[in-house]
Amino acid sequence: MKKTSKVNLYICAVFFSIASLQSCTLDEENLTTVSLEKSYGERAGFEGLINSCYQDLYFLHGKVDYIAPTEAGTDSWQNVNNNGVGFAQYASQLNPDDGNVKVIWGTAYSTINLCNMVMHYAKEVKGYSSQEELDSKVAEAYFLRAFSNFILVEQFGGVVLRTTSIPVDDMNGAPQRSSEEEFYDLIIADLKYACDHLPVKQDLRGQVTKKAAYGLLADVYLQRTRLGDSEEYARLALETAEELINNAANYNASLYLSDDSRSGFAKVWLGENNKNNTEFLFTQAVDHIGGLNPDWWNRGRTRQYYLPDLATRGAEWGTGSRSILYGRANSLLLKPSKYLLTNVFEPVENPADTRFAETFTYKFYAATDKMITQAMATAYQKDASVVDHLIKGTEAQAAQAVNYYQQTLEEQINMNNEEGLAVFTPNWVISKEVKSKAPMLVVDPSDIFEPSTNRYKDPAQYPNEPNLINMFPAMKKFSASLYSQSNQYWLGDVPIIRLGEIYLVAAEAAILYNNDQAKAAGYVNTLRRRAALSSRESEMLVSSADMNIDFILMERARELTGEHVRWLDLKRTGRLTKSYLEQTNPIAATYFDEAKHTVRPIPQSFLDAISNATEFGNNGY
Template sequence: MKNIFNSYQIKSWIKSSALALTLSFAFSCQDALQEDVISQIGNDYLNTASGFQDGVNAAYTSLRSWYGTERGNNFTEFGTDIYTNGADGSWKFMNTYTNQFDSQNGHVRELWDELYSGINTANAVIDRSANVTGVSEAIKKQRLAEVKFIRAHHYFLLVQLFGPVDLQLSENKVPNKKVTRAPVAAIYDAIVADLQAAIPDLEAVKASNQFGRVTRPTAQNLLAKVFITRATSEAAKPTDFASAEPLLKSVINDYGFRLLSSYSEVHQFGNERNDELIWSIQYTRDPLTNGGGNNSHVFFLMEYDVQAGMRRDTQNGRPFKRYRLTPYALNTVFADRVNDSRYKESFIDVYFSNRPGTFNTSFDLSKPTVTFALGDTAIYIPGFEMPLAERAKKKYQVLVPSRYDERLFPGLKKHLDPGRADLTQFEGGRSYPAMRLGETYLLLAESLLKQGKVAEATEAINMVRRRAAFPGKQAAMEITPAQMTMDFLMEERARELTGEQFRWLDLKRWGVLVERVKLHNAQAAPNIQPFHVLRPIPQNQIDRAEDGITAFPQNTGY
């Protein structure tokens, strides 16, 4: 299968009096890199066949502002019940909810600008499509459906994060300072309309032969999640949960997706294209065309590289020590490690020595020194409080929970990228899995449970749980309808989806963000307030509004 993102363009600008589009890649059916610099193009370029295609491609580029980035992870992993901050980084206030998290926040400003740039690109492609020549009507309809999906996707993020935002559904050809905050209901109506219009014109396939393109099941999956999210918002409609159900069942049944046979395969390096993947954001190994890259590989790792017998390498990753599991996540969410493989398959439990020699111990004081040959076990993280006498018998250091701190903790291995060029490279090249069937089953369980269809919801969640079982433990992993509650579903999504840019949005959707952070995140608990269910509007957006804060007021509390 060809990868549409394998043929990238060097980042360039289309500049005209009417349009500014960032082009970071071009779609192609070829696997070889084709670098084309597009610049100094007139205002009518978008009306040509090549300009139309480049405009669509530019809209796709804006997806990289969210998936696999530090800002996307900070917005979704920090300040939740399952992740708190590690030792390093300047964004800890996004976990602790201090007054540093304000309208001058760089992540807020960058994300806002990138998403609206993507929206205006989509608007330009849609508005000008009637004048495009040299493109078949079938392809034109498909590409317009793709950019409508992207526009809906961006507004869905914006409305969840910021509440009422400016709703622009036509191209801004010149700078526009006349903006208002549209009602949440109007934004959801526009999102639903875009996705419903897009679905019939998208490819009805599991994956496009140009890998990474939006397909019909991609849009169905997003629309179902929109309905489920709107159902708990101020714009809720009584049919929302019921509307999601057939869309999710279609994704599960109609395209050939399947849960992979073991959880260990889902995020396995080199298995980025698989039968469970519904949609992914593509990155590349070429430094000229990878932009900022997929950076998720650095944020979830502990400080292994200064420990006895270890040095940094590409296999074990570059440890930024940003996110570490809360005690609740370790002791409750991932409590079952006998039947459920997801703790074992999600977190690093062993490091093998890549620096032979004899060393003084540091965190494991059950022995004074350790000696390693190349490839020997250097660090073992059992996940339980191994007795001191037992640790003393080991020829390596044992990291037990009582010694976890902001530098030493079980690191998430889902995003490891040993394919990087060297041990310092930040710009990873793995594609980012934005949608996969495991989450689709959990969304289906949620929609069914909210409709009172408890037995069906139980079967949907058991599909995920049976797959997550260690061999021979499938029956032990099944739950009964009596156990099928929202509390159970909340923890099941944490087990299945930890570190995949969902958790903050999940907690906000369920209306339990403040409650669960106060209960389970000690660093965030003292400061989080009810107003933190929305993020601050960036100050530069308020400043550039024609009537300033009167026309575009700040969210309460900021």
């Protein structure tokens, strides 16, 4: 079969796929003008094909398109204004023309197509010294196909299960659906192959290894419990998670542990740990030096979609709308639910658990000097003592040790004694008297939430109060200052699976398999201890009697908030229901329909391209 290649080979652009700084030179031929067999029949072309399998994944993690489908519409987040209303409230905007749906669908099937090409040409490629050496490379494609199919089956249900590639076998114009069970059978088989054949270490950051395969397989087994045979798949999830946990050093992985000055959880998110993180099992690697990524410097925009209103309301108190540290404040999308801020995280000033403080920014500093006027004091119900107080600007040229790009970075001066603090949004309640005398805007849960429900206030019902509902803590996990390249772009690596999650997989699986509460408590307490400073670890311990699915689900929220897993968590545990959402985050329950909203609509562009669209159906949409 002789077909001219119509796909990019990326032989000389490994860095586009996995953020490598290495380069290579082609020999004499331009491989884009020769047959696929010749291109992929030699090791250089074949490995270029494997590297291209990573490319499209860059359009998920670290970008806006994957935030709403994985985090919105859960117990954790509400939409800001009308942004993200389709996913956050299951409104009519969630339809076959939705852009996020198109990105997820296209990304998954593009990756699967490339992976299938790898598997096809693996049978005839030359240049490897042994079958074992070849298998270790092909295993990357097996992992990435499994990862993409996992996304498909959870987001769209039983759709088209493809095991051949379009350049090799023509597109089927009347595709048939496969069952979710069939999807999982292939996903599990692919990941077993990956576990067996992937190396422990790779030369390039971002290439998948054994720890990634075991981590994803544990996740997959646990998620598979929702389809039946839950005890058996829980057993497999537990065994797989324990293989990784008990042999972490052999797989080049370890948890960060606490000391007297910093919790282990805090260390996970430090910039200096980002590019060689011992806890990251599967990572979207980003080139922060040359911007050699599939979309160049356009990376890490997750942080700006969780910001409060620093552009207008915050600006009245001195914050800037464009900030190297916080991001661009005119891209508001999601804000934390009351349940997340005050039920999941303990709403007290100095908890032993550092995960709220390390997950959220709740102190925002002035960009330039700002004087508190009488008009501000009146509008925000401030005491006369704060009038004429100067909130000092905090911008200064960052030292190289603080910021890789030596950009102007906030919080460099006038911050140690809070002279530059402009907006303070804690998750604990502060008395009105204290707030009135604080020389800054203070917004606590009592200012933004209804006192007796889990809803944000309706400003129309509180005409005598300033409207503060868009002033809230901002999720900051993907925001370490070292890699803040601009007000839009953050060039740190983004973890997709990390070891901390696997401890919670083991805990949940232990409950589902044989209700081993003691084992579950052991895994949960390991994470809880390292969430505190070493001097306060004992305050974090919970008992075996506390262990049940609801507790572990809440513990997953504390540990994994904002990490693109919450929608799957609720779906797996049977909490993606109208009644649960009404209890925890009523806005998400507004239009929720259990008959269709546990899957997403099929993109209209796909339905228009097939001849049996009516028969194929659109998941109830």
